[in-house]
Amino acid sequence: MTNHWRDIKNADVILINGANPAEAHPVGFQWFVKAKLDPTKGPGAGGGAKMIHADPRYTRTSAVSDMYLRIRTGTDVAYFGGLINYVLRNNLYHEEYVRYYTNASFIVKDGFAFTDGLFSGYDKATRSYNISTWGYETEGDPLPGPAGTTQAKAKRDMTLGHPRSVFQLLKNHYARYTPEMVSSITGIPVDQFNAVAQIVGEMGKPDKVMTIVYAVGLTHHTTGGQLIRSGAVLQLLLGNMGRPGGGMNAERGHANIQGNTDHAISWENLPGYLRIPAPGQKTIDDYVAASAAKKSDPNSQNFFGTNYRNFMVSLLKAWYRGAAQPANDFAFNFLPKPATNSSWMSIYDQALKGKMEGVLLSGMTATSIGPDSNQVLQALSNLKWLVVMDPLPTTSSEFWRAPGMDPSKIQTEVFMLPTTHWIEKDGSFTNSGRWAQWKEQVIPPEGEARHDQWILADLFDRVKTQYRQQGGKFPDPLLAMTLDYADTKKPTLDEIAREVNGKDLNTGLLMTSFANLKADGTTTSGDWIYVGSYTDAGNNMKRRNGVQDPAKNDPTGMGYYPTWAWSWPANRRVLYNRASADLDGKPWDPKRPGIQWNGTAWVGDTPDYGVAIDPKSPTAFLPFIMNGEGVGRLFSTSMNDGPIPEHYEPIEAPIPNPLHPNQSEDPVAFLYDQAAGRPNRFGKVDQYPYVATSYRLTEHEHYVTQHVPLLVGLQPQAFVEVPQELADTKGIKNGDRVRVSSARGKLEVAALVTKRLGPVKLAGNTTVYQIGIPIHWGFVGISAERYPELAKNWLANALTPFVGDANARTPEFKAFLVNIEKIS
């Protein structure tokens, strides 16, 4: 989230896409309801915030929304694109914000084009773009950048009239997204769309603000990255980024998915969103030159790019203290440099190719998570060894005896290691709103269970001992890794939290600001964005000054509660908050200030801007300090599949793309099977005529809640939701057993016949039904033990395709084709 849960109460309009907060994040949803019940919020004269829910399924979120739009899954770029078009066509954008706070004025290179669904530079053979035409036209002397690089200033036309300005390109691009076109793609009736557009359009007024809330209903598509970007572009046009009550807010699904994204259990990053080095980068200079953003304006602060080297060296000092010296470029060569994408599906893809020998799974079950569970089972069978670290049995620890598997033929050696629960250990969880909250150990570990970090430390110690005794490939990093813990086999989370924060090696004091991190090897920080979370004054994540005294603990009244826990970065509660005030430093809406200039300092939330920088100074930085442009990017060169979001159909789609039928799906979506020389297994609409989407129920968290009796009692067995009209034509009655099949697998479960789902009318007068599939159940857990015969085909992800988003390689869990039939 750019903002945070409690901040949603500050919004006038709440757009919800690809999310169902009332059921998936019920307690966070109270802040949506607060906004709705607050008469000072809302469009026009107020009367309460308007909540608009676009979702294939009418859910409890829809039930309390002001408007519900039945949208075809995976078509939200068309919806947001239509809103962008409406805002631009009717001059409803926030004029000053767009001109000065976004790259609307930047001139794009001659040669950039978009024709018949393809941007310039596409190579069909490699399914990728040469993005050389996607940059800005430049002028003047080169500006100095990180690691000796330079880049000239981007040319701007502040009138926004230049035909190759981002503003005009955007206008042209989205002119195709008429209400009729939007309707023919999404299935949202034109009059409903127009009604929404009218409300959203008003949010471009400086004293109005809208938030967009989304979840994995937007990310789990081959166009996932662009789905999010299309919402962000709309928010920039309306001037809603950086403001209380605004932003792009991802509701994350797991207690600490945010913290562990920050700390980079993620193939492409090192902690703090530093990129993993790539082959060919021989030195830190090469690495920084390739990874750090460069200024495209002399007034751009480019904070991240400028400090990249400080953060990287401080990380290497945290990991390899004495062995990381200027003479060896701070042990830069200790870090692995991946050849290719190594994300989730790639792990199983490599196993299918026989190249992956061993996998360690901690609190994740590959089998249920999928996609394409049957193929994942095959991949696990190809491994030499599998380690499952979990407090409870999972569909991965038990994969070798899954229904249909023959254990005698599976040569994978499997290790089940019992680990402690959250309540048996301390440490911090970072929530969706970036608040890092420390929790105490409540009870001692059960039975023989051990902490994950103790298991990893002990394993590491044993591996290191073997290298010492027997030698082996490149043992240097293992022998050098810092183990600054009282017991190197049992590091405490408190010790690690201090390591994450980092310290000044000269003084021994914990760091208080990432601005003080250095590239000379005198500072350490395991994750620069967490500097300040734990200082010599104490563990800030433990702070508890909350609603017991709102007057004292929420001095601005905006809900920041700055001394409740700690949020990254620098305890800032709303990201990009310089953009919450105008050029002079006055809040766009005085009733809802983010930060403001009081004549001598920025006050309010922790400013993301130099606290004493006078906004009227000619050298004042541009508002968005984290990127090279210094402004928000309506046009981005960092996406693989285009600088402007475009609607593409899911890989399995019920209709050809109405915008460009000859380029229906995302041209850069990654087709794993095809790339590996295996046949693609995609269904066509003649055999699989229904669109399916998956989701989670309130009682579920994948997949641990299958072991909680009270929750199992509430949702005892697997089902799919089938629209009433479709059920009628198929002779399916509520409670009947049905088989849902895709080109990859089948699901055999009960049918829940419902009016929550219904037909959508698309281009060519095509009527399409959508089927809803809750993910959760499988062959392990209380339900499976109770109904072993029924549970044989309960893995929802047996159906989903093994394809990845063009940018993030996120699987397309949320849009695929199926057939459904009654099991007689």
Next chain:
Amino acid sequence: MTEITRREFLKLGAAGTAGMAIVPLANPLGFDLAAAKKRALDLRIAGAKEVHSVCPYCAVGCGLIAYTKEVNGTTQLLQIEGDPDSPINEGRLCPKGATAMQLATSSRRVDKPYYRAPGSKDWEPKSWDFMLDKIAQNIKASRDNTFVAQDANGNIVNRTEGVAFAGGAAFSSEEGYFAAKVMRTLGVVHIEQQARV
């Protein structure tokens, strides 16, 4: 109602309405039963230690208060409820959070390490030493088998291609950080967690 503090109010609410966080509550203090419930609750947690935690499920980050008591030298968990001081949940919990106690005290836990040999139809209970030694040997062998020091272009890449690590959505951040540090040091490039899936 004026003599009842917010904390007590929420304790009453938690007992009677667990799992109904999104339903506007009728005043739960309007019933005579409430006072009795409060008394029962007070008795249940009388003399207990209050410990702060965070809900293990979704990423709203609801604050929890756990009540524990030392009985015959062991710590017993008596109750978990929403933390009324938290600006995030203000004491409220959803059905998952409200049943967190059942996850915390589950009888379905894996009690000890188990090993499944290649081709075997069964688990065998094993000691931690047996497991960790064998896994460490596997990690070293796979690392040595699949380690690439230099790629075809002569670049130093120092990567382990044949070992993958996935996990972390339920880890504390510090465990996740430590996992990333250990895995990168082993040269692992296939590192993943729940963010993408």
